[in-house]
Structures are given as C-alpha cells and as structure tokens.
Amino acid sequence: MTNSPKVVLSIAGYDPSSGAGITADVKTTSAHGCFAVTCISAITIQSTQGVRGIEAVPDDVIRRTLQELNSDFEIAAVRIGMLGWAAPVVADFLESARLPNVVLDPVIKSSSGANLIDATGLHTLRSRLLKLSAVVTPNVDEAVALTGVAEPKDAAKVLHEMGAKAVVITGGHLTEAVDLLYSDGGFEELRAPKIKSKSTHGTGCAFATSVACGLAKGMSVREAVVGAKAFVRRAIESAPQVGKGTGPVL
Numbered sequence: 001m002t003n004s005p006k007v008v009l010s011i012a013g014y015d016p017s018s019g020a021g022i023t024a025d026v027k028t029t030s031a032h033g034c035f036a037v038t039c040i041s042a043i044t045i046q047s048t049q050g051v052r053g054i055e056a057v058p059d060d061v062i063r064r065t066l067q068e069l070n071s072d073f074e075i076a077a078v079r080i081g082m083l084g085w086a087a088p089v090v091a092d093f094l095e096s097a098r099l100p101n102v103v104l105d106p107v108i109k110s111s112s113g114a115n116l117i118d119a120t121g122l123h124t125l126r127s128r129l130l131k132l133s134a135v136v137t138p139n140v141d142e143a144v145a146l147t148g149v150a151e152p153k154d155a156a157k158v159l160h161e162m163g164a165k166a167v168v169i170t171g172g173h174l175t176e177a178v179d180l181l182y183s184d185g186g187f188e189e190l191r192a193p194k195i196k197s198k199s200t201h202g203t204g205c206a207f208a209t210s211v212a213c214g215l216a217k218g219m220s221v222r223e224a225v226v227g228a229k230a231f232v233r234r235a236i237e238s239a240p241q242v243g244k245g246t247g248p249v250l
Helices: 021-031 059-072 087-097 119-132 140-147 152-161 203-216 221-237
Strands: 007-014 035-047 050-056 075-080 102-104 166-169 177-183 186-192
Touching (some): 007 021, 007 059, 007 203, 021 035, 035 059, 059 087, 102 119, 140 152
Antiparallel strands (some): 035 050
16 A cells, blocks of 8 residues: 655745754654655754844745646645745745645744844735635734734734635743634634743744644644644653754754
C-alpha cells in the first residue's frame, strides 16, 4: 500500500536558529504526519536573542519555486508566514493556483521588534491575501495593525469582512492564553492557563502550521484550531532548552 501523506506548502522566512519560519513549519508538519514542501520568502539573520537582519529572496526565485512545487505535488494546504517583500508575488501565485486550505499567519513584527513586512506587503495582505484565506491567525497586535480596531471581536469581524473565511485571534501574549475563534458568524473563546516558559519562539508558526495540517486532513476549522492549540501547549511544555534568549517551542 502506498504511503501518501498530505502535502502542506509553507511559504515563510528562514530562521537559522530553527525556532520559527520554514524550519519550524517542517518540524510541525512532520509531527502531524504530513509532508512539508517549502518556499523561502526571505533569509533572516537571527538567533534566540532576536532578529539582526533580513535579506530578500528575488521575486523570480519565489515565483519559479512555487510553480515548480505546484506542478509536482498535490498540495492539500498552505501556511503563509513571514513574507518580507514577497507578498505581491505570493498573491499572484495563489490567485492563479487556487490552492485549498490557505492559512494566513500575518507576521508583521518579530518578538524583538524588527519589521518583517514592508508597506506594500501589508497592503497586499489586506487587499488580496485575506480573500484567499480559509483561516487567518493574527495575534492581538497583528489584528490591530491589519484593521485599526483594538477590540478583538470587532477586529475579527473586520477581518472576516475583508475576506477571511474564518479568524483566530491568538492571545498567547495576554495573562491567560485566550484564543478567539470567529467562524460561521459566531464567536468562541478557547481558554487555557498560560504556561510560564522561556521557550515560546515560533508559537505562532507552529499554531498556524498545525491548523493547516488539520485542514489538510479534512478537519473542520474548529477541530483544526482546537487541535493546534493543544499541540502548541504540549510543545511549550516539552520544549528543548537551547540558546541564550527566547528558545524554540520545537
């Protein structure tokens, strides 16, 4: 019997410390029994102590990579992370390819404060990529940056009106880990005690990729989101203790 795992495409930045971005997505996808294919949007210079620099990958390299992967694999889901300056070329590809189960993780700033997308990219997120997304997974600050609305429920409605089919506003940066799910016209708060840990780098990447894997396997949005929340919690609890700064969750 042929072993054919679901293929999940990750479009994200390269983190050489393997805490976030492409390498985190590969680890997460593998942990879910899926197969990761990847397109690097930008190369970062970073460690557990922060982002020191960003180098863009040329648009033509990104375009050709995405076209080549799509011609070879049956892609069951897509996780979009840090885009840097690549948002327009990624939007061009997705508008043409019409791949299923796009999970948009709108990475705008690193936890150390570095800008990870330019103004054109932010406009592309709002005007094009949200409309292609099955789920968008901003944290509270990213939801505000995208909508200009501070109240999470109102921001979720605005993101839905902008085109996202379902919205999860993650609250891991609050005193309690409260994720707000807006789907099918209704809200649900997913609560859990916050875990005290220095190993939290890449939680957003792991969460969004876990959601993409769940959708690839045929789960509903709610099932995928609940499963992703549990996955990230387990990852934080068992995270490796490496690096001098904020360590990775996987």
